[in-house]
Amino acid sequence: MIDQRCCNDCETCIEVCPDVFFHNEETHTIEIADLHSYPVEKVEKAINMCPGDCIYWESG
Ligand code: SF4
Numbered sequence: 001m002i003d004q005r006c007c008n009d010c011e012t013c014i015e016v017c018p019d020v021f022f023h024n025e026e027t028h029t030i031e032i033a034d035l036h037s038y039p040v041e042k043v044e045k046a047i048n049m050c051p052g053d054c055i056y057w058e059s060g
Pocket residue numbers: 002006007008009010011012013014030046049050051052053054055
């Protein structure tokens with residue numbers, strides 16, 4: 001999940017993990033691709049590099 005309230009569109013997450021994060025041209029927000037499985041290491045790296053701590057795992 002991305003907390004849109006603190007996302008500043010820096011696109012660091014897209015640079016780190018373009019398979020998962022993308023820029024939605026219609027809503028102009030960063031979104032997460034709907035995948036069956038996620039590359040945990042890359043997502044963790046994006047989480048660590050996000051300047052606003054906006055990215056987190058969705059439980060369940
Ligand atoms: S790294 Fe964080 S602040 Fe930057 S675009 Fe991604 S979610 Fe938004």
